[in-house]
Amino acid sequence: MTPTIPGPSGFPSRLLTALALGALCALPACTSAERSAPAADIAPRADAGALEDAYQQVVSDVLPSVVQITTADGLGSGIIYDNDGHIVTNAHVVGEQKTFEVLLADQQQPLPATVVATYPPQDLAVVVLDNPPGRLRPASFGDSGRVEVGQIVLAMGAPLGLSSSVTQGIVSAVGRSVSEGEGGTTLGDMVQTSAAINPGNSGGALVNLQGEVIGIPTLAARDPQLGGGQAPGIGFAIPARTVTDLADQMIENGAVTRSGRAALGVSVRTILGDGFQPIGAAVVDLTENGPAAKAGLRAGDVVVRLGDEPVTDVGSLSEALAGLQPDEKVKVGYLRNGDRHDTEVTLGEI
Numbered sequence: 001m002t003p004t005i006p007g008p009s010g011f012p013s014r015l016l017t018a019l020a021l022g023a024l025c026a027l028p029a030c031t032s033a034e035r036s037a038p039a040a041d042i043a044p045r046a047d048a049g050a051l052e053d054a055y056q057q058v059v060s061d062v063l064p065s066v067v068q069i070t071t072a073d074g075l076g077s078g079i080i081y082d083n084d085g086h087i088v089t090n091a092h093v094v095g096e097q098k099t100f101e102v103l104l105a106d107q108q109q110p111l112p113a114t115v116v117a118t119y120p121p122q123d124l125a126v127v128v129l130d131n132p133p134g135r136l137r138p139a140s141f142g143d144s145g146r147v148e149v150g151q152i153v154l155a156m157g158a159p160l161g162l163s164s165s166v167t168q169g170i171v172s173a174v175g176r177s178v179s180e181g182e183g184g185t186t187l188g189d190m191v192q193t194s195a196a197i198n199p200g201n202s203g204g205a206l207v208n209l210q211g212e213v214i215g216i217p218t219l220a221a222r223d224p225q226l227g228g229g230q231a232p233g234i235g236f237a238i239p240a241r242t243v244t245d246l247a248d249q250m251i252e253n254g255a256v257t258r259s260g261r262a263a264l265g266v267s268v269r270t271i272l273g274d275g276f277q278p279i280g281a282a283v284v285d286l287t288e289n290g291p292a293a294k295a296g297l298r299a300g301d302v303v304v305r306l307g308d309e310p311v312t313d314v315g316s317l318s319e320a321l322a323g324l325q326p327d328e329k330v331k332v333g334y335l336r337n338g339d340r341h342d343t344e345v346t347l348g349e350i
Contacts, residue, residue, distance in 0.1 A: 054209050058154060059166055061211040063105055065139035066204055068158040069093055069127070070101040070110060077157035077204030078102065078127070079139045079213060081247055085132025088247045089203030090218050091118040092180070094125040102129060104136075105164055117250035121185050121261060121350055122242060123218050126250045139205060142212030144239035147171055147191060155195035155217055155235070157204025169195030169233070177322040178236050179315055180219055186315070188261070188322030190236045191215045197235030206237040214240050262324040262347040264306075264332075265290025270313040271302055278313040280304040280335065287348075295345040297334065304340075305333030321347075 065080045069089055076093030080086075087102065094100070094115055101110035111129050118125040151171045159165050173192040180187065193206060197220040206215040215237030242260070249256050265287035273279035280302040286293045297303075303311050307330045309320035324330060326349035333342050 055154070055168070058207060058209055058211045059156070062139060062154075062205060062207050062213070063156055063164055063166070064137040065213075066105060066156045066158075066164065068103040068110075068161075068163045069113075069203065070103070071095060071097050073097075075158055075161050075200050076202050077200065077217075079203070079205050079216065080104075080136050081126070081251075082138050083132075083136055085113075085129035085136065086116065086247070086251055087113065087127050087129070088216065088243055089125050089127065090216065091120045091123045091125045092218075093203045094118050094127065100127055102127070103163060104133075106135075117255050119246055119250065119256045119259070121259065122238065122246060122256075123180065123185060123187060124216070124238065124243060124246050124250075126247055139213045140211060141240045141244050142208060142210065142214045144191065144214045144241045147174055147208075147214050147239070149173060152209055153193055153195055153214065154207045154209075155193065155197060155201060155204060155237075156207060157201040157217065159196070159198035159200040161200055165201075167196040169193050172234070174239075175323070176236060177319045178219070178221075179319065186318035186322045187218065187236070187238065189239055189242065190218075191239055193217075193235050193237060194233045195235060196232075197237075201235075212240075213243075216240075216243055259350045260326065261350040262321050262326050262328060263291065263350045264303075264317075264321060264345065265292045265348050266297065266303075268303065268314055268317060281311050281314050281317040283334075291345050291348045292332075295332065295343045297332070297343065297345075298336070300336070302335040303332060304335060306330060 067078045069076045069078050073095055078087040078089035081088050098115050100113045102113045103110045113127045113129050116126040116128050149171050153171055155167045172194050176190040176192050177188045178190055197217045201217045204217055205213045206217055208214050217237045219236055221231040221234035246256050266283050267285045268281040269284055270278050271280055271282040283299050283301045305311055306320040311317045324347055326347055328347050329344055331342055332345050
């Protein structure tokens with residue numbers, strides 16, 4: 001007979017263990033397997049191990065494709081695009097600079113690189129290594145059109161200069177239109193993620209568990225209640241389909257020739273109403289024979305609605321346009337001499 005060792009309160013220690021594990025059977029009737037490792041305890045541990053293995057495999061596969069870019073203004077990240085040494089990153093990382101230093105994940109010394117082209121309206125740029133080594137690891141880009149809310153993603157880059165850093169989160173939303181700060185460009189069709197996006201992450205990789213880049217992190221949300229500081233858990237990435245489309249154009253043509261961004265063909269300013277509250281976007285100038293001019297809009301008209309979206313200022317007009325496509329027909333509501341009018345506009349392209 002196996003001796004029973006009293007527990008700290010006089011209960012047999014085996015009984016205490018069984019209670020702690022939630023065992024409901026009488027001890028003499030339990031099998032040794034049930035006592036030692038309940039089935040409910042085995043499955044979660046096995047699942048956790050498989051998930052951990054998947055994370056580590058993705059990091060091993062993708063991190064060699066992520067680089068650190070040094071400019072005169074600071075640090076950013078980039079992704080190796082092809083074997084010719086092209087690297088995609090954000091336009092705001094590149095800025096006005098023409099030459100850079102690029103640190104590959106497997107090297108100690110940076111390599112010189114030169115800008116190929118930038119496209120600030122979508123915050124994308126391409127640089128190329130002056131003398132690319134023969135062992136580059138181009139990233140694999142996935143179909144961002146198949147990204148779904150709830151998918152696990154990893155963000156890889158050089159936040160705060162800490163190269164080859166990885167953070168984890170989920171896809172929080174898709175199809176977002178967001179503005180890059182006061183007076184900044186408005187980016188459409190963005191992927192929102194809870195993975196931490198910190199300064200230096202810009203231009204890096206947002207990756208799914210298949211090891212595919214589904215986006216390029218570009219900015220984190222700002223919280224006015226935090227004094228304009230970074231809002232935790234809310235970051236945005238340019239979708240992969242936009243990245244590959246524009247990068248291919250920049251590499252082939254040295255510029256973006258087909259943006260895919262809708263344009264109304266006007267320059268505007270915010271106009272204030274009673275109480276000094278913004279009430280619309282006043283048309284300052286129109287592109288000759290542009291979409292708005294063809295639809296009958298004039299300088300001095302105040303745009304107050306675009307499609308289903310109300311327009312109260314320049315920013316809200318930009319955000320509404322970011323969610324539309326060139327050649328799309330959309331109803332525009334506007335004020336002329338205080339009277340409300342509507343017209344249909346066939347949108348152009350930036």
